[in-house]
Amino acid sequence: MGHLCDFCGEQRSIVYCRSDAACLCLSCDRNVHSANALSRRHSRTLLCERCNSQPASVRCAEENMSLCQNCDWNGHGGSTSSSAHKRQSINCYSGCPSASELSRIWSFVLDFTSMDDPNCERGMGLMSIDENSVSNCWGPSEMNNKVDVAVSSGNNDMENMEKFDMWMESSSMPTLNAMQCGVDQPAGSLDSTAPKLSSPGTKGLELCEDDLYEDFSVADVDLNFENYDELFGVSQSHSEHLFENGGIDSLFGMKDITGADSNCQGSSGGKVTAKQPACSSAVSGDSTMSTKTEPIISYAARQANSSRSLSFSGFTGESSAGDYQDCGVSSMLGMGEPPWYPPGTEGSFTSAGRDSAVLRYREKKKARKFDKKIRYASRKARADVRRRVKGRFVKAGDAYDYDPLCQTRSY
């Protein structure tokens, strides 16, 4: 018997809500998170069945258990036999799925047949793709999808690239485990095929100090798919069909991670499309959308047809980098979801190796500075003695209102 629900204290907790930091049974999960639009956006995932306290990040097919990162490491990190276990990443969901949908989708976990609730009829219509599920919804290999991550901030500044590199270096993130895609396209829009991403509060993209993986605060990254139909040109029934077929894969974005997923090469290989041209199939983040108004029609979407590029905007340059401090691509990391290491690559890290990587990351992070750097002292020296008018440089000999040398002002 696992951990009891934090809310009712009676049922076994199944779901972990990151926003509430609570372990909930499915019934309470549904009740709590159907209360309002805000709570529906809470990111939830399965609860680790080993420690019963942390959100599960992977599911071990051999042990038939959902495991958090730590338990996964402990269980699969060292032993060669167990490390070969076939595992699947588990991503988060939000919204208020109907019980029947849950029952279908989570059939491998448990049976929810007694949970049907007409109050939650929106069901899968409110299922949102959170950061994690995007990677899967966009790119199951069998769908021949390709996901390019374009990190754009107007112009793709190197700071963001550096941050992306840092993240890639430290985690070798194999998937786009982090996006909650939003679509806010008016019906009939010419560019209706181009879903738009936004990340309200992108400034909040931040890495906390606690842990390399737990650092990624994706609660601040709130990207939702809306208007799924317009986006993908697929009816909801179709999407349900996709869920049916995809099962938990569709909901949690689980995918087979024992095999190299070509769809994730864009991220796993660190491929970053610096700037994405406007294109109908592109997911442009240039225009922001609000996730707080329209009913969220979000799906762990499997997009079946085209290669799409996902671009992120809202990443600010160094001047504002202090706000998110670390990884400009934290939006690409799932709901605080630790990245998955494919076996044979970083996934074969031992615990010591991981500790070493974490240590290196932290040292590098500590050494990182976001203060303004003076690249040319001579230019600074020159600027320091330049006369100005209202802060602007003036030509030599022109009238000025501020002279740094004598601190005189004409006003």
Added chain:
DNA sequence: GCACATGAAGCAGCCACAAAAAGCG
């Protein structure tokens, strides 16, 4: 709880010009 006003904070852009970088023969 909502609407509105106010203040604080953050940010981009502007300016001239020397230094650095790039281009060319």
Added chain:
DNA sequence: CGCGCTTTTTGTGGCTGCTTCATGT
């Protein structure tokens, strides 16, 4: 390939105006 010259690009800081956010009424 290296040199010298010319042209182009870059970076520097204080201030303003704008936007966003928080707080109070």
